[in-house]
Amino acid sequence: MTNAVIETILSRSAAKYYDPAATLSDDEIRELVRIGTTAPTSFHLQNWRFIAVRTREAKARLRPIAWNQPAITDAAVTFIVCGQLVETSVIPARLAPLVELGVMPPAMVADWEIPARDLYMAFPQRRRDEAVRTATFGAATIVYAARSLGLGSTPMIGFDADAVHREFGLAEDELPVMLLCVGKERAGNWAQKPRRPLAEVLDFV
């Protein structure tokens, strides 16, 4: 089973070494995020935000609070991928473009908002879990879009979340779920690592 998309998925690895001379334009960064935001989100909440750290000054602020990882300053851009705690009162606004297009009947909006409110709003852990899921789907989609364009990427949990929150002015309802470096790779990166045997991770029922 193979095609260009599967080849892209199979050939990705987490980059360590980036070409520090290679940049991405703001339009190229916008395009990566536009593609990333086609990822699915629960109830179409789109509860994410991406902070593109791409200037020398901004990278210099991020690197010391991200375990001093050289990829932060070498990669063309590092996204602070933020998840927003679920707030279901935004659902009518999120669905409005779909209603305007005539795809969703107006009466259906409440059929999404009410169960979403009941699912999340009295449960802080669920609101937070969904922020993490949303940001992760968005980041993963950018990873593969980048790979398809010949760019490397590195998801990172090696950072001080409180310091990133403070330094980059995240809102109270936002979590810095992960950092994601993207850029042109330089030589020396490992190929994708072997995975656990399928029999250990897949159950048929």
Ligand SMILES: Cc1cc2nc3c(=O)[nH]c(=O)nc-3n(C[C@H](O)[C@H](O)[C@H](O)COP(=O)(O)O)c2cc1C
């Ligand atoms: C959530 C997450 C956090 C990670 N954090 C870091 C990190 O802080 N620094 C780093 O160099 N790699 C980081 N990685 C990359 C992993 O080490 C890498 O994906 C894993 O070893 C498998 O390698 P492969 O993706 O190249 O097959 C992270 C990956 C994920 C998914």
